[in-house]
Amino acid sequence: MGQQVPTREEAFSLLKQYNQNESLIKHALAVEGVMRYFARKRGEDEDKWGTIGLIHDLDYEKFPEQHCRKTEEILRENNWPEDYIRAVVSHGWGICSDVKPESELEKVLFTIDELTGLVVTTALVRPSKSVLDVKTKSVKKKWKDKRFAAGVDRSIIEKGAAMLGMELSDVISDTIMGMREVADEIGLQGNQE
Numbered sequence: 001m002g003q004q005v006p007t008r009e010e011a012f013s014l015l016k017q018y019n020q021n022e023s024l025i026k027h028a029l030a031v032e033g034v035m036r037y038f039a040r041k042r043g044e045d046e047d048k049w050g051t052i053g054l055i056h057d058l059d060y061e062k063f064p065e066q067h068c069r070k071t072e073e074i075l076r077e078n079n080w081p082e083d084y085i086r087a088v089v090s091h092g093w094g095i096c097s098d099v100k101p102e103s104e105l106e107k108v109l110f111t112i113d114e115l116t117g118l119v120v121t122t123a124l125v126r127p128s129k130s131v132l133d134v135k136t137k138s139v140k141k142k143w144k145d146k147r148f149a150a151g152v153d154r155s156i157i158e159k160g161a162a163m164l165g166m167e168l169s170d171v172i173s174d175t176i177m178g179m180r181e182v183a184d185e186i187g188l189q190g191n192q193e
Helices: 008-018 022-042 046-055 069-077 082-090 104-124 136-144 154-164 168-180
Strands: none
Touching (some): 104 136, 104 154
C-alpha cells in the first residue's frame, strides 16, 4: 500500500482521463513547463515540480465547483504522495482552498498559475502568435490594462511574488522562459520562420 512517486506519463494520462478541453490541457502543459524551469533554476527536483504543475487543475473541467477538493480525492484514490497532493491543493489558496502555500514549490505554483494565462494572451495578440518573442515589458504593459485578460487575477500573482521574495519582472521573465521551452506543445510556436 506504499505510495509510489507518479511518473510524468501517469500524471498525463490521469489528466487526459479527466480533461478533454484542449485549452485546459495546454494550460497544464504550460504550467508544467514553467514549474520545470523554476525547479531547474533552483536546483530542485524537476520531475516532481513538473508533474505537480501538470496535474494541478485535474478536476477543473469536470468539477469546477469542487476545484482542488476533487483533485485531492482523485489523487488520494490513486495513491499519490501527500506532499504532491498538498502542493496541488495549495494553488487554490484563498480561492477554493485554505491550504496556504508553504514550500518553494507551492509558492511558485501559486504564483505562476494565473500568470501563464496572461503570457498566453500577450503572445496571442502579437503578429507572430508566439511566446518565443514575448518580452517581459510587453507583459507588464498588458498587466496595467485591467480589461486585457480580465480573467487573470493579478493580485494572486502579486501575492505569490511577494511570498517568493521576487520582483514581479523576474517572475514574469522566468515564466516566459519556461513557456518558451514548451512553446510547441502549448501551440505558441507561432508563425516564426
